[in-house]
Amino acid sequence: MTRVVGLMSGTSVDGIDAALVNICGQEIDLEVNLLAFETYSYPADLREQILAVCAGERLTVEQLAKLDDAIATAFTQAALNIQQGHSPATLIGSHGQTVFHRPPMPDILGYSLQLGRGELIAQRTNIATISNFRAADLAIGGQGAPLVPKVDLCLLSDAQQSRCVQNIGGMGNVTFLPPLKTPEQLGVGVQGWDTGPGNVLIDLAVQQFSDGQQTYDRDGAWAASGTPCQALVDQWLTHPFFAEPPPKSTGRELFSPQYLQSRLQEAQAHQLSEADIIATLTELTAASIALNYTQFLPQLPDQVLLAGGGSLNHYLRQRLTLRLGGIPVLTTDEVGLNADAKEAIAFAVLAYWHHHQIPGNLPAVTGAKRSTLLGTCHEP
Numbered sequence: 001m002t003r004v005v006g007l008m009s010g011t012s013v014d015g016i017d018a019a020l021v022n023i024c025g026q027e028i029d030l031e032v033n034l035l036a037f038e039t040y041s042y043p044a045d046l047r048e049q050i051l052a053v054c055a056g057e058r059l060t061v062e063q064l065a066k067l068d069d070a071i072a073t074a075f076t077q078a079a080l081n082i083q084q085g086h087s088p089a090t091l092i093g094s095h096g097q098t099v100f101h102r103p104p105m106p107d108i109l110g111y112s113l114q115l116g117r118g119e120l121i122a123q124r125t126n127i128a129t130i131s132n133f134r135a136a137d138l139a140i141g142g143q144g145a146p147l148v149p150k151v152d153l154c155l156l157s158d159a160q161q162s163r164c165v166q167n168i169g170g171m172g173n174v175t176f177l178p179p180l181k182t183p184e185q186l187g188v189g190v191q192g193w194d195t196g197p198g199n200v201l202i203d204l205a206v207q208q209f210s211d212g213q214q215t216y217d218r219d220g221a222w223a224a225s226g227t228p229c230q231a232l233v234d235q236w237l238t239h240p241f242f243a244e245p246p247p248k249s250t251g252r253e254l255f256s257p258q259y260l261q262s263r264l265q266e267a268q269a270h271q272l273s274e275a276d277i278i279a280t281l282t283e284l285t286a287a288s289i290a291l292n293y294t295q296f297l298p299q300l301p302d303q304v305l306l307a308g309g310g311s312l313n314h315y316l317r318q319r320l321t322l323r324l325g326g327i328p329v330l331t332t333d334e335v336g337l338n339a340d341a342k343e344a345i346a347f348a349v350l351a352y353w354h355h356h357q358i359p360g361n362l363p364a365v366t367g368a369k370r371s372t373l374l375g376t377c378h379e380p
């Protein structure tokens with residue numbers, strides 16, 4: 001058994017998710033026991049700086065170095081805090097903060113930059129730290145994302161039911177898991193890709209309409225008080241990303257503040273209220289997830305298991321259930337895996353796999369040439 005800290009901050013840039021876990025086994029026999037989980041908010045000025053850089057603000061190399069260290073310092077604090085009251089971990093897996101993601105193109109390798117350097121975390125915590133998880137997959141032609149699907153495969157496969165594990169963070173991403181009847185079948189038929197926007201557009205609109213008083217639509221209450229505009233949703237679904245077949249990944253580069261402003265201008269022609277606009281953006285997330293499934297899966301799954309902050313948006317969950325024709329939409333909590341902690345747990349597992357020389361990517365998901373060991377190890 002290994003005690004590991006998993007650290008993740010996603011495209012919502014809402015804070016650092018930290019999970020303390022005990023891990024044993026390898027792949028099909030992988031077992032994870034969650035001991036502690038917290039989300040530590042970023043200091044407001046650091047969050048603003050990260051969002052500005054994600055939106056294309058220019059930095060000198062010195063400013064980039066300072067930002068890298070400021071993020072690593074915040075991650076270090078999260079790693080130390082989550083261990084308080086527990087015997088210490090021997091390994092840290094830190095995803096860091098994505099500030100730029102460019103999927104690969106024909107003859108051009110993809111590029112993905114996560115700040116919060118692992119070497120600083122290793123030195124300050126005195127614990128071996130694995131970071132830079134996406135580089136090895138990108139180097140062999142992969143998208144470098146999503147990386148959680150192999151962890152979903154090992155922790156959430158069911159013998160009878162086919163499942164879609166749908167993360168709804170800033171972006172959305174799915175792992176399709178066919179029923180796993182025998183250990184030899186592990187990985188056969190598994191698919192995964194980014195489905196498009198999760199909460200990112202809803203969050204940006206809520207911030208704008210509330211003059212910064214609210215950062216997200218708690219429980220989907222604002223959207224629930226409006227009515228989605230179907231004509232706009234249909235128009236927005238023609239974005240080429242939704243029709244692009246997997247492997248595919250995306251980020252705040254595509255579903256950006258500028259993208260939202262263009263959509264808000266289109267909404268003006270329909271004379272929608274703010275509530276209607278939030279409902280329409282929420283509907284876009286639900287409808288784009290359903291469209292991805294119908295276009296790219298062999299069949300709809302028996303169940304959908306939601307994870308990520310968007311699983312708490314009741315209105316979104318209701319709209320997704322409707323769009324999927326009523327198949328059960330649960331959360332991973334309902335099958336024993338904490339839906340908020342899942343991504344942080346996944347990076348603890350990916351670090352553990354690195355430590356045990358077990359590949360972490362699924363080539364069928366990322367499009368990489370082969371499976372490979374993920375991450376770089378920094379010894380204290």
Ligand SMILES: Nc1ncnc2c1ncn2[C@@H]1O[C@H](COP(=O)(O)OP(=O)(O)OP(=O)(O)O)[C@@H](O)[C@H]1O
Pocket residue numbers: 009010011012013014167168169170171172198199203215216217218219220307308309310312313314343
């Ligand atoms: N109670 C809630 N009701 C509605 N939405 C919520 C709630 N709690 C969190 N969220 C949404 O979830 C978002 C954060 O989700 P999460 O932490 O899973 O994203 P992330 O990890 O940053 O993104 P990604 O998975 O794309 O990397 C918030 O920005 C907010 O939009």
Ligand SMILES: CC(=O)N[C@H]1[C@@H]2OC[C@@H](O2)[C@@H](O)[C@@H]1O[C@H](C)C(=O)O
Pocket residue numbers: 010011098101112144145146147148149169170171172173194249250251343
């Ligand atoms: C480049 C990057 O940070 N991508 C994130 C993002 O957030 C969701 C989706 O887009 C997913 O592809 C990925 O994160 C999860 C943790 C993954 O790699 O599985």
